[in-house]
Amino acid sequence: DTAVSQTPKYLVTQMGNDKSIKCEQNLGHDTMYWYKQDSKKFLKIMFSYNNKELIINETVPNRFSPKSPDKAHLNLHINSLELGDSAVYFCASSQDGTISGYTFGSGTRLTVV
Amino acid sequence: EDQVTQSPEALRLQEGESSSLNCSYTVSGLRGLFWYRQDPGKGPEFLFTLYSAGEEKEKERLKATLTKKESFLHITAPKPEDSATYLCAVHESGGGADGLTFGKGTHLIIQP
Numbered sequence: 001d002t003a004v005s006q007t008p009k010y011l012v013t014q015m016g017n018d019k020s021i022k023c024e025q026n027l028g029h030d031t032m033y034w035y036k037q038d039s040k041k042f043l044k045i046m047f048s049y050n051n052k053e054l055i056i057n058e059t060v061p062n063r064f065s066p067k068s069p070d071k072a073h074l075n076l077h078i079n080s081l082e083l084g085d086s087a088v089y090f091c092a093s094s095q096d097g098t099i100s101g102y103t104f105g106s107g108t109r110l111t112v113v
Numbered sequence: 114e115d116q117v118t119q120s121p122e123a124l125r126l127q128e129g130e131s132s133s134l135n136c137s138y139t140v141s142g143l144r145g146l147f148w149y150r151q152d153p154g155k156g157p158e159f160l161f162t163l164y165s166a167g168e169e170k171e172k173e174r175l176k177a178t179l180t181k182k183e184s185f186l187h188i189t190a191p192k193p194e195d196s197a198t199y200l201c202a203v204h205e206s207g208g209g210a211d212g213l214t215f216g217k218g219t220h221l222i223i224q225p
């Protein structure tokens with residue numbers, strides 16, 4: 001039973017389109033995150049969401065917006081996609097990250113053409 | 114300036130050849146230092162959390178240690194299945210987006 005699941009696993013789309021990536025966790029964790037892993041494999045945090053509080057990394061363009069319909073879901077919406085948005089996006093969750101670590105999904109590879 | 118620096122970037126070992134991976138960090142208030150393993154096409158898999166200098170944790174052939182400036186991941190008598198990218202990350206007090214800051218990883222290859 002997958003703890004953090006993302007869909008789709010692969011997403012190919014054209015520049016200018018709007019797309020969404022879904023994330024669900026069944027661990028009962030309070031906090032969910034989105035990370036971006038670029039072509040150099042460098043993982044960088046984009047957002048964290050806890051109990052309706054959203055914290056945004058200042059480097060993330062406002063074309064990216066997370067939406068949480070409930071505690072178990074944090075979806076990522078991206079508007080007006082650009083070539084530079086191509087990357088692998090990981091969803092993660094934690095209950096108390098400093099104790100038990102963060103659980104990551106298997107990633108969504110986004111390719112913008 | 115990178116807050117988390119891992120070295121080497123890549124390491125190739127023979128099966129059974131022990132070695133260490135390094136992670137140095139410059140954050141001011143460390144809440145925790147994490148080690149993850151990432152296999153190709155998969156998300157990072159949690160290995161260890163270390164909280165204070167002098168702390169050590171072990172799991173099978175892996176042992177993680179922490180000082181005030183760096184952490185080491187020691188791998189003893191590795192096997193080919195230990196091949197992966199090992200990521201170090203820190204959770205900083207007051208850190209942006211309340212998440213982890215990752216290093217760029219060490220790509221470890223264990224040859225049979």
